[in-house]
Amino acid sequence: MIGFDYAARHLRGVWRLAAGDETWREGMDxxxxxxxxxxWAIAFSAPFAIVGILVQYKIAEASPAFPSSLYAQAPMALMxxxxxLSSLAAWLMTVAVLALAAKQLxxxxxxxxxxxSFNWSQLLAFxxxxxxxxxxxxxxxxxxxxxxxxxxxxxxxYLFWMVIRRNLPISVAIAIALIVGLxxxxxxxxxxxxNIAVRLYQLFS
Numbered sequence: 001m002i003g004f005d006y007a008a009r010h011l012r013g014v015w016r017l018a019a020g021d022e023t024w025r026e027g028m029d030x031x032x033x034x035x036x037x038x039x040w041a042i043a044f045s046a047p048f049a050i051v052g053i054l055v056q057y058k059i060a061e062a063s064p065a066f067p068s069s070l071y072a073q074a075p076m077a078l079m080x081x082x083x084x085l086s087s088l089a090a091w092l093m094t095v096a097v098l099a100l101a102a103k104q105l106x107x108x109x110x111x112x113x114x115x116x117s118f119n120w121s122q123l124l125a126f127x128x129x130x131x132x133x134x135x136x137x138x139x140x141x142x143x144x145x146x147x148x149x150x151x152x153x154x155x156x157x158y159l160f161w162m163v164i165r166r167n168l169p170i171s172v173a174i175a176i177a178l179i180v181g182l183x184x185x186x187x188x189x190x191x192x193x194x195n196i197a198v199r200l201y202q203l204f205s
C-alpha cells in the first residue's frame with residue numbers, strides 16, 4: 001500500500017493542474033508503476049464516497065419528492081453499497097475510455113499521465129464532499145448542503161475538463177462531448193444497478 005505522503009504529492013500535482021500550472025507533472029509518478037499505484041486513489045476515496053452518499057440521502061430525505069424516490073424504496077444498508085459499486089464501475093469505465101481515446105488520437109505517450117492525473121483528481125473531487133457534509137451536520141440545512149453539493153459537482157466536472165484538456169490533443173467541442181458522453185454513461189450505470197437492487201429487494205423482502 002502506498003503512503004499518505006505519496007497520495008498528498010499527487011494531490012498537489014492535480015491541484016496545480018487544476019490551477020493551470022504548467023509544472024503540474026513535477027513530483028508525480030508517471031511510470032508504469034505510478035499508473036497502477038494511482039488506483040489506490042479508489043481506496044482513499046471510499047470513505048469520502050460514503051460520506052457523500054449519506055449527504056445525498058439527507059438532502060433527498062428533506063425533499064417533498066422523497067417518498068417516491070429510490071432512496072425510500074430500499075434501506076440505506078442496500079443503497080449505499082450499490083452507490084459505491086456504481087461509482088467504482090463508472091470510474092473504471094472512464095479510465096478505460098480515456099486510455100482508448102488516447103490511443104485513437106495518437107497520444108499513447110500521454111496515457112500514463114492521463115490515467116494518473118484522472119485517478120488522483122477523483123480523490124480530490126471526493127474530498128470536497130466534506131464541505132456539504134460539514135454544512136448539514138453543523139446546521140441541518142439541507143438547502144445549503146444541496147447548494148454546496150452542486151458546487152462539488154461543478155468542481156468535479158472542471159477537474160475532469162482540465163485532465164482531458166491537459167493530456168489529450170482534442171478540441172473544446174470534442175472534450176465537451178467526451179465529458180457529456182461519459183457522464184451520461186455513468187448515470188446509466190448508476191440507474192441500472194440501483195433499479196436492479198431495488199427490484200431484487202422488493203422481490204425478496
